[in-house]
Amino acid sequence: MSETVAANGSGPEVRSGGCLCGKVRFTVTGPVDDPHICKCSHCAKRSGAPFQWWVGFPxxxxxWTGAEPTWFDTYPGKTARGFCGTCGSHIAARDYGDDTVIGILATALDHHDSDHALVPTNLNRLAEAAPWLAQDDARRAAAS
Structure with missing residues (x-):
């Protein structure tokens, strides 16, 4: 399924995505909730990157239109993260006790690079960010 986003509000917003190998596939229907960058040490260690780009959906x-991800309790009893058991791509997060929102890694969405609704509006856990991230921002500002 290709991504379809209602531009004029006349229909539901539908987005599709999946893992690198294509085994795990999904669609999400509904509005984007809290697109943000998380710089916590937990996201960094799990992903191998200094931050991750998350988006919530109803x-x-x-x-799940393909295989469902393999779930791992990263915070036992609190949060589980979904990933493809074949290629290892990180896909989603869900909190126990909250069946209203699913967190999806924006980069797991098929058209994350052209969907303006996914632009992050929040930086979470900034105090836990790698210190060189802020230094790099300061150096770029000084060079401009």
Whole structure:
């Protein structure tokens, strides 16, 4: 399924995505909730990157159209993260006790690079960011 986003509000927003190998596929229907960058040490260690780009969607609008991810409790009893058991791509996060929202890594969406609704509006856990990230921002500002 290709991504379809209602530009004029006349229909539901539907986005598709999946893992690198294509085994895990999904669609999410509904509005984007809290697109943000998380710089916490936990996201960094799990992903191998200094931050991750998360987007929330209504859980009721999630449909696994391929295999469902393998789930791992990164915070036992609190948060589980979904990934492809074949290629290892990180896909989603869900909090126990909250069946209203699913967190999707924006880069798991098929058209994340052209969907303006996914632009991050928040930086979470900035105090935990790698110190060189802020230094790099300061150097770029000084060079401009």
């Amino acid at each position: 859980m009721a609008g999630l449909e």
